[in-house]
Amino acid sequence: MTYNNALAALADPTRRRVFEQLRLGPRAVGRLAKGMPVSRPAVSQHLKVLKEAGLVREERDGARRIYAIDPKGLGSLRRWLDQFWDDALDAFQAAVESPSPPKQTRRGRK
Amino acid sequence: MTYNNALAALADPTRRRVFEQLRLGPRAVGRLAKGMPVSRPAVSQHLKVLKEAGLVREERDGARRIYAIDPKGLGSLRRWLDQFWDDALDAFQAAVESPSPPKQTRRGRK
């Protein structure tokens, strides 16, 4: 039930860019901030949102925080999307196969 | 390359609710607005965003507009997520299998 947070988290372009950076492997905050158009605190705030959405895991290494992708949030999002995908295709196919659907027209078409 | 718009569109809870309504089949605007906590124009605006994101298709039936899920936007979103899913699992597995990664520590761990 965390897919809603995951969607909201991945909606922001900057945050998505941080997330895509982590696809290459775990990274510290400072390293993530380098090469980004925003400041380091901004990256920290984005990481906080991603973490609360279950998309990212935090691991301490001395004074540094290493962030990595958490498959959990990604999985729940994928499940939601797949379920949606199947149902949508069913409805789409049913609409195509029947020229005059049962409840489609209420007052006649033409 | 429309997955970013799709993510932004599905980020809003109300808009997601409209979209999930359409999972049951094509609906007119007025019918979608009934049972929603917001006004009909608000639903129209949400449908416009969903349409621009490629998530929804519009079909005119007299004075009514019938909206239905467009598999296109859903597909691009799914592809992006799948690619992400694979890469993330690879990186995750690689990180687990190697106790001491190559560039993980810069000044030594302890």
Next chain:
DNA sequence: ACCATCCGTAAGTAACAGCTTACGGTAAGT
């Protein structure tokens, strides 16, 4: 012709989200 239904758009407002700078806390090196 008239009226009712269905809907999109414009304008205005209030809440939210993302960014910056400033600050404090923790850990490692000397």
Next chain:
DNA sequence: ACTTACCGTAAGCTGTTACTTACGGATGGT
């Protein structure tokens, strides 16, 4: 003990966004 590096949080500002009401165009029935 002192300094440096690394990072999270608070406070404040600003642009965006989701909502409302009001309006007008298009279609269908009588």
